[in-house]
Amino acid sequence: MKTIRIGSGAGYSGDRIEPAVELAEKGEIDYLVFECLAERTIALAQQAKMKNPNAGFDPLLEPRMRAVLATCKAKGIKIVTNMGAANPLAGARKTAEIAKSLGLTGLKIAAVGGDDVIEAIRETPWPLVESGGSTTDLGNRIVSANAYVGTASLVEALASGADVVITGRAADPALFMAPLIHEFGWAMDDWDKLGKGTVVGHMLECAGQVTGGYFADPGVKDVENLARLGFPIGEVSEDGTLIVTKVPGSGGKVTAQTAKEQLLYELHDPKNYFQPDVVADFSEVEIEEIGPDRVRVTGGTGHPKTATLKVSVGYVDSYIGEGQISYAGPGAVARGKLALEIVKERLALMQVKTTELRFDLIGVDALHGPRLSAASEPYEVRARVTGRTDTLAEAVRIGNEVETLYTNGPAGGGGAFKSAREIVAVQSVLLPRDKVAGTVQIVEA
Amino acid sequence: MKLRALAHSRTGDKGNTSNISVIAFDPANYERLRREVTAERVKTYFAGIVKGDVVRYELPKVSALNFVMTETLGGGVTRSLALDMHGKSLSSALLDLDIPEGEE
Numbered sequence: 001m002k003t004i005r006i007g008s009g010a011g012y013s014g015d016r017i018e019p020a021v022e023l024a025e026k027g028e029i030d031y032l033v034f035e036c037l038a039e040r041t042i043a044l045a046q047q048a049k050m051k052n053p054n055a056g057f058d059p060l061l062e063p064r065m066r067a068v069l070a071t072c073k074a075k076g077i078k079i080v081t082n083m084g085a086a087n088p089l090a091g092a093r094k095t096a097e098i099a100k101s102l103g104l105t106g107l108k109i110a111a112v113g114g115d116d117v118i119e120a121i122r123e124t125p126w127p128l129v130e131s132g133g134s135t136t137d138l139g140n141r142i143v144s145a146n147a148y149v150g151t152a153s154l155v156e157a158l159a160s161g162a163d164v165v166i167t168g169r170a171a172d173p174a175l176f177m178a179p180l181i182h183e184f185g186w187a188m189d190d191w192d193k194l195g196k197g198t199v200v201g202h203m204l205e206c207a208g209q210v211t212g213g214y215f216a217d218p219g220v221k222d223v224e225n226l227a228r229l230g231f232p233i234g235e236v237s238e239d240g241t242l243i244v245t246k247v248p249g250s251g252g253k254v255t256a257q258t259a260k261e262q263l264l265y266e267l268h269d270p271k272n273y274f275q276p277d278v279v280a281d282f283s284e285v286e287i288e289e290i291g292p293d294r295v296r297v298t299g300g301t302g303h304p305k306t307a308t309l310k311v312s313v314g315y316v317d318s319y320i321g322e323g324q325i326s327y328a329g330p331g332a333v334a335r336g337k338l339a340l341e342i343v344k345e346r347l348a349l350m351q352v353k354t355t356e357l358r359f360d361l362i363g364v365d366a367l368h369g370p371r372l373s374a375a376s377e378p379y380e381v382r383a384r385v386t387g388r389t390d391t392l393a394e395a396v397r398i399g400n401e402v403e404t405l406y407t408n409g410p411a412g413g414g415g416a417f418k419s420a421r422e423i424v425a426v427q428s429v430l431l432p433r434d435k436v437a438g439t440v441q442i443v444e445a
Numbered sequence: 446m447k448l449r450a451l452a453h454s455r456t457g458d459k460g461n462t463s464n465i466s467v468i469a470f471d472p473a474n475y476e477r478l479r480r481e482v483t484a485e486r487v488k489t490y491f492a493g494i495v496k497g498d499v500v501r502y503e504l505p506k507v508s509a510l511n512f513v514m515t516e517t518l519g520g521g522v523t524r525s526l527a528l529d530m531h532g533k534s535l536s537s538a539l540l541d542l543d544i545p546e547g548e549e
Contacts, residue, residue, distance in 0.1 A: 039460075040523045130460045130521070214455070221453060257453060257468070260507050264466035266457030268513045270502050286506050299506065317524045358526040366528045368538050369493055386526040425523040428460065 004183050006176055006200075006234045007077075009068070010034040011207030013041055013058055017067050019208070019231040019250070024071040026247045027233050031179045032072060034064060034081035035172050035205045042169050043314020043424045045085035046144035056087030057094065057166075065098045065164075073104050073163065080154065080175050084166040086144065088113050089441055091166045096445035107445040110157035112167035114149060114438035117311055117431060121145035126429040128313075135313060135429060143424060144314035147431055150276030150305075152188075153438030154178035160442065169312065171276050173201025176234070184238045194278035195302025196240025199285060202273075203244055203262055203297060207231045210244055210262040212252030225251030242297040243290070254293040263287065263297075276309055278302040308430035317425035318355065318388045321395030323402020324362070325409075325416040328380040335410035336361045336381035339402075342409050343385050346401045353394050354387040382415075388423075395420035449540035452478060456536040462497075463517040463532040465539055469508040478510060479503065481544050487512050490542060491535070512539075 007029040009020030013036040023029055036058050049056025058064075061083040072079055084091040092111035099107045121142065125134040135142065146169035155178050157165045165178075177197035180186065186193040203210055208229045216223040230250025235243040244254050263285060267273060273280040284299040323343070327335040340359040347354070360366035362382035365373040385402050389395045399418025406416055448454075448467070451474050457464045467482055469475045484501040491499075497515030504511060518532050519525030 130462075217453075220449065257470070260468045260509060261453065261455040261466060263507060264457070264464070264468070264504070264509055264511050265455055266459055266464065267466075267511055268459070268462070268464060268502075269500075270504055270511065283504060284506055285504075320526065356526060360528060362528065367534050371493055372490075372538055372541075384528065388524075388526060423524055425521060426460075 002184065002238045004031065004179065004236055005029045006031045006033060006179060006204065006236065008033055008035070008204040008207045008232050008234070010036050010064070011205070011209055012036060012038060013060060015207060017064055019229060020064065021067050021071070022247055022250060023231055023233065024068045024075070024077055029077055029233060031078050031080060032068060033175050033204070034083055035175055036060070037082040037085055037169065039312055039426050040314065040424060042085050042146050042312065043144040043426060045087070046314060047424070049086045054090050057085050057091030058083035061091055061094060062098060065095050069099055070102050070104060073107060078158070078179070079164040080178060082167050082170055082175060084111060084168045086168060088166045088168050092443040095164055095166065096443045099445035104445065107164065108162045109164040109166065109443045109445060110160065110162035111441045111443060112153045112157050112165060112438065114153060114436060115146045115169035117147050117436055118142070118145040120431060120435040121311065121313060121429065126431070129428040129430060131427060138313065138315040138427070141316040142313060143316060145311055147309045147311045147436045148276055149309065149436060149438060150174050151178040151181055153440050155182050157440045158182040160440065162442065172205040173198045173275060174277065176201035176204050177277070180236055188277065191278055191302040191304055193240050195280040196300040198273065198275050198278060198280035198302065199282060199297060199300035200234055200236055200242045203242060203259065204232050204234045206262060206265065208252065209265065210258055211246045211254050212258055215258050215261060221257070223253055227251065240300065244295045244297060245293055254295050256287050256289050256295060259287045259295045259297065274306065274310070276305065278305050307432060309433055309436055311429045311431045312426045313429060314424050314426050317423045318390065319392045319395035319420060320386055320388055320423050321398030321420040322384070322386045323399035323416065323418040324382055324384045325402055325405050325413045326380060326382045327410065327412055329412070332379065332381050333361065333364060333377055335412065336364070336383045338410045339383040339405050339413060340385065342405065343401050347387070347398065350397065350401070352387070352397045354389050356388040358386045360384040392420055392422060446544050446546050447540065448482065448542040448544055451544060452540070454536035454540055456533050458518060458522050458531045461516055461518050461521040463514045463535060465512045465514070465536050467510045467512070467539065472508040475505065475508040482510060482542065484512065487539065490539065
């Protein structure tokens with residue numbers, strides 16, 4: 001039975017780069033996939049593109065491509081990535097430029113677009129899935145709208161002979177499933193295979209999270225050599241069976257436990273994992289260790305796809321101002337609490353206009369609130385005040401009030417920090433499929 | 446005893462919804478987890494944090510439970526004021542849950 005090997009070279013935009021180089025050099029892989037696009041990233045990229053038409057792709061596209069392009073070309077490894085973000089064509093042109101500077105020729109780079117649906121979203125009001133209300137409520141604060149598209153255009157790009165495929169908002173598992181459909185010729189209504197392909201993508205898309213990253217709990221769940229964590233390789237057979245493994249000698253581990261944590265990561269109803277090409281069903285998935293750092297994943301399936309695609313709508317939500325300051329030694333908690341009370345009173349006195357405020361003592365109860373936090377006195381605490389405002393100028397005032405604790409607050413406050421930032425948030429709507437049309441453009445290098 | 450002795454866990458996030466897996470180290474303990482770690486208990490445990498519902502899904506083939514908790518992430522990961530905006534540390538809190546001793 002035909003088998004292909006897919007390496008997962010990034011689990012998020014800022015991920016380590018050298019594990020991807022290791023995969024390209026030693027992983028004996030056929031494809032190298034980089035998943036780099038979080039929910040909000042594309043909205044920020046869209047803002048960058050509005051300022052500069054040649055920007056809007058992932059800021060780490062250049063170092064990543066520089067690191068792997070020559071090896072991938074020499075070994076015939078195809079690259080698939082969503083590092084195109086809001087501007088796949090500019091990303092493809094940049095990649096061609098990098099190829100040229102490395103002395104590589106005959107490289108075919110595909111820019112896959114069509115996920116940008118901001119015109120359709122602006123045309124008419126669409127209900128917001130999570131918060132209720134409609135896109136009209138977001139008014140002119142909308143900065144981006146991108147549909148989670150499936151594999152169709154990615155497969156088309158691969159079929160046209162592309163060595164590198166650069167897209168924007170595609171469903172993360174689609175980046176991994178496109179090579180499977182291209183190589184194995186799976187039908188787009190073979191729901192069982194597409195369900196299995198989704199499991200493959202889901203297991204690999206967070207890179208190190210299946211090879212021992214984000215797993216260690218010393219004494220309970222130990223992992224060796226996390227500083228040199230190896231990223232995963234998926235060995236996929238034509239029947240959809242997946243074996244997860246990694247480069248021998250790299251750090252981390254692949255076990256049934258690491259695989260199970262990733263299987264359930266960001267999963268809701270296991271029977272209904274909504275994807276653009278299929279509704280995948282993870283409920284009968286089985287995970288089995290078949291050798292050192294080798295785990296077999298079987299039993300995924302799927303059901304017919306839905307009539308709509310999920311769209312992430314990016315919008316300017318608000319501004320957040322923040323300030324922090326530390327206290328240590330005897331009475332640190334009491335002084336930290338006093339600091340928070342002072343800032344609370346100051347924000348009221350100075351009439352800082354906020355729509356939401358939050359007061360935390362880091363080291364005491366910042367993560368889970370007072371009810372779940374232990375009562376014992378820590379050596380040090382950090383007071384943190386954050387507030388939501390309608391303007392940046394108001395947000396600035398929050399951190400300022402924390403900073404003034406230096407000369408006006410409790411004894412021994414140190415390391416004050418402040419920030420104020422614009423918040424671009426996302427909401428989801430469901431869009432009929434006929435509003436979305438994929439595009440493939442080829443750039444030759 | 447604590448849940449941490451029987452199970453491991455990871456939190457995921459989508460918008461304002463958090464999901465926490467509870468995976469038995471030993472498949473023999475799966476039924477015990479099913480009995481002890483109910484959606485109601487998780488909802489009570491996270492009172493003040495989970496503002497919405499807790500739904501539990503069962504995955505017996507991998508000896509795991511999946512808790513899906515709505516209205517949990519401060520209005521959504523992308524706009525939350527929380528230090529841990531993704532709620533990633535919630536799994537560690539849940540592993541501190543008390544489980545009655547002495548069975549299986």
